[in-house]
Amino acid sequence: MGTTIRIHHVTxxxxxxRIDIHLNEQGQVASTQFHVTQVRGFEKFTEGRPFYExxxxxxxxxxxxxxxxxxxxxxxCDAIMAVQIPEAARLLRELLxxxxxxxxxxxxxxxxxxPDLLLGFDSGPEARNVLGLIEKHPEAARDGIALRRFGQQxxxxxxxxxxxxxxxxxxxxxxPLSVDTRDLILADLPLAHSILRxxxxxFKSMLDSFPEESEAFGNMPTMHAGLTDADGRLQxxxxxxxxxxxxxxxxxxxxxxxxxxxxxGEAALPDSYLKAPYFKPRGYPDGIYRVGPLARxxxxxxxxxxxxxxxxxxxxxxxxxxxxxxxxYHYARLIEALYALERMEELLHMPEILDRHVRAEAGVNALxxxxxxxxxxxVLIHHYRVDERGAITGANLIVATGHNNLAxxxxxxxxxxxxxxxxxxxxxxxxxxxxxxxAYDPCLSxxxxxxxxxxxxxxxxxxxxxxxxxx
Amino acid sequence: MSKARIAxxxxxxxxxxxxxxxxxxxxxxxxAPKVEIVYGPLVDAQxxxxxxxxxLVEGAVSSQDDLRLAxxxxxxxxxxxxxxxxxxxxxxxxxxxxxxxKTLLERIYVDGVNVNHxxxxxxxxxxxxxxxxxxxxxxxxxxVPGCPPPAAIIGYVLGELLAGRKPELAGKVKFG
Numbered sequence: 001m002g003t004t005i006r007i008h009h010v011t012x013x014x015x016x017x018r019i020d021i022h023l024n025e026q027g028q029v030a031s032t033q034f035h036v037t038q039v040r041g042f043e044k045f046t047e048g049r050p051f052y053e054x055x056x057x058x059x060x061x062x063x064x065x066x067x068x069x070x071x072x073x074x075x076x077c078d079a080i081m082a083v084q085i086p087e088a089a090r091l092l093r094e095l096l097x098x099x100x101x102x103x104x105x106x107x108x109x110x111x112x113x114x115p116d117l118l119l120g121f122d123s124g125p126e127a128r129n130v131l132g133l134i135e136k137h138p139e140a141a142r143d144g145i146a147l148r149r150f151g152q153q154x155x156x157x158x159x160x161x162x163x164x165x166x167x168x169x170x171x172x173x174x175x176p177l178s179v180d181t182r183d184l185i186l187a188d189l190p191l192a193h194s195i196l197r198x199x200x201x202x203f204k205s206m207l208d209s210f211p212e213e214s215e216a217f218g219n220m221p222t223m224h225a226g227l228t229d230a231d232g233r234l235q236x237x238x239x240x241x242x243x244x245x246x247x248x249x250x251x252x253x254x255x256x257x258x259x260x261x262x263x264x265g266e267a268a269l270p271d272s273y274l275k276a277p278y279f280k281p282r283g284y285p286d287g288i289y290r291v292g293p294l295a296r297x298x299x300x301x302x303x304x305x306x307x308x309x310x311x312x313x314x315x316x317x318x319x320x321x322x323x324x325x326x327x328x329y330h331y332a333r334l335i336e337a338l339y340a341l342e343r344m345e346e347l348l349h350m351p352e353i354l355d356r357h358v359r360a361e362a363g364v365n366a367l368x369x370x371x372x373x374x375x376x377x378x379v380l381i382h383h384y385r386v387d388e389r390g391a392i393t394g395a396n397l398i399v400a401t402g403h404n405n406l407a408x409x410x411x412x413x414x415x416x417x418x419x420x421x422x423x424x425x426x427x428x429x430x431x432x433x434x435x436x437x438x439a440y441d442p443c444l445s446x447x448x449x450x451x452x453x454x455x456x457x458x459x460x461x462x463x464x465x466x467x468x469x470x471x
Numbered sequence: 472m473s474k475a476r477i478a479x480x481x482x483x484x485x486x487x488x489x490x491x492x493x494x495x496x497x498x499x500x501x502x503a504p505k506v507e508i509v510y511g512p513l514v515d516a517q518x519x520x521x522x523x524x525x526x527l528v529e530g531a532v533s534s535q536d537d538l539r540l541a542x543x544x545x546x547x548x549x550x551x552x553x554x555x556x557x558x559x560x561x562x563x564x565x566x567x568x569x570x571x572x573k574t575l576l577e578r579i580y581v582d583g584v585n586v587n588h589x590x591x592x593x594x595x596x597x598x599x600x601x602x603x604x605x606x607x608x609x610x611x612x613x614x615v616p617g618c619p620p621p622a623a624i625i626g627y628v629l630g631e632l633l634a635g636r637k638p639e640l641a642g643k644v645k646f647g
Contacts, residue, residue: 012512015486036595037536037595039598041570057566066485129513130513131503134503138500142500162494162622163494265585270593273595284585
């Protein structure tokens with residue numbers, strides 16, 4: 001009879017997921033299932049509420065990257081008001097977003113994945129966490145904490161609070177930037193910068209230590225999607241979503257936010273509260289694509305800042321122009337964090353960012369609007385319909401981790417086939433199955449806005465369906 | 472001195488309270504020698520362990536899984552803290568409470584997709600009819616409101632509990 005291994009709690013991810021690994025009678029991996037186990041229903045319960053509440057309500061989808069939802073939501077609201085927001089507001093929103101990229105990427109790399117990378121995939125699970133990191137690699141732990149603090153503090157200085165600030169509003173932001181605040185953030189930049197340089201050096205020095213993981217963690221040709229400007233530069237706050245093939249050929253682009261549904265379809269899955277978006281022209285499930293740091297660096301020609309571009313060049317020299325191995329999400333994430341720091345410095349030095357006019361006022365001027373940004377984990381889409389009074393009549397949200405759902409599932413299958421063998425379950429093998437999920441830095445908090453918290457669990461299931469082992 | 476056994480639990484919430492815990496920043500380094508995190512999204516334990524000193528619970532109770540875990544938490548923890556507005560009042564998760572779960576799920580998985588129009592049922596926990604605050608399903612020893620509670624408050628609560636004192640929160644916390 002066959003067997004199922006269940007990972008009950010996929011740990012050190014931002015959410016709850018469960019994984020089932022089904023073995024055949026020879027004890028080989030037959031199939032895997034990635035269950036996301038929470039559903040919250042934002043798309044339904046926001047019906048009837050005033051559209052201008054949406055940024056504050058949808059920010060509560062996610063405490064890790066609330067700024068992402070604030071921004072995508074505010075942009076959808078700008079579209080409903082049919083306003084062009086003041087330039088200073090646009091720059092300030094991007095600045096806030098850059099700060100969020102730094103804190104979120106620091107969290108993913110140091111707090112969640114560094115225990116695998118520095119302590120080892122096979123190290124004892126009791127200490128394989130951020131406290132274990134503090135004990136064994138205090139310098140790296142301090143760097144991670146300080147880098148995340150830099151991002152969170154910048155958010156607090158700009159927006160008033162670290163988590164769920166109320167500063168971003170439809171039409172702009174609700175308070176201009178003061179010279180003092182600008183200077184405080186600028187003063188902290190060099191420290192953050194030196195941490196990132198150090199971390200990139202560290203990561204690059206470790207690249208040869210993970211030959212198996214880098215080969216087997218989601219190594220597959222898929223399409224990629226990401227936001228760029230007209231010149232192909234990496235963008236995180238505004239731009240055009242471009243789709244490319246696994247070999248880099250352009251496959252499509254979302255020219256205007258409301259056109260997203262022409263390019264992206266959504267499929268319900270029988271075994272997960274997380275829906276699976278796909279590239280519509282290719283259908284489901286052939287239209288699999290990836291988003292997030294790896295995909296963004298594949299789609300963009302350049303970052304557009306000098307140091308990040310130097311790192312990007314080296315990254316491409318090492319790995320090729322289009323990187324299809326998901327292990328390197330980590331590497332791409334560090335380059336993006338560097339970009340975010342450089343971009344913060346550019347933005348803070350622009351005189352117009354201090355302009356006092358930061359908010360456009362208007363009522364309902366369009367009955368439909370969509371906002372698209374790059375969340376740290378990938379493309380985020382908010383789409384609202386309203387009535388003449390501005391009450392929401394329909395909302396659709398497509399979040400980063402949703403886009404990656406098919407790719408994560410396929411990566412789990414690949415890692416399980418490589419590392420899991422029938423009969424006994426090696427803890428380190430199961431940790432690798434979890435770790436490939438970590439590489440995507442899935443925000444199951446976000447993805448479960450409608451869908452679920454993945455309880456990261458693992459279960460070994462026999463051919464007859466009996467549960468042989470559970471972790 | 473043996474380390475205090477701390478667990479953190481994330482039910483139906485956004486993880487903002489866990490982020491606020493991480494916002495202790497460098498204070499985490501001072502805390503590290505005094506505590507062991509034996510369960511939670513930041514560590515690798517698969518089962519909620521026995522004999523936990525303090526469990527911080529973020530989030531409302533929304534699904535059968537949440538309910539079971541909350542009951543396990545109560546049975547195995549000396550002190551249970553409802554951390555943040557979702558655990559204290561059910562907050563944003565309860566915004567779905569007036570909508571029948573069938574209507575909610577069909578909106579998302581039947582009307583809200585282009586292919587495979589069906590509500591997931593395999594390997595996912597059924598929703599409770601309503602999302603409810605933690606104290607409706609288990610006894611709670613301390614309520615710490617906030618969306619999220621600031622890091623300084625979480626640090627204060629942990630510090631007092633580790634010192635064997637009851638944290639005095641009057642005037643220090645607020646909802647939202």
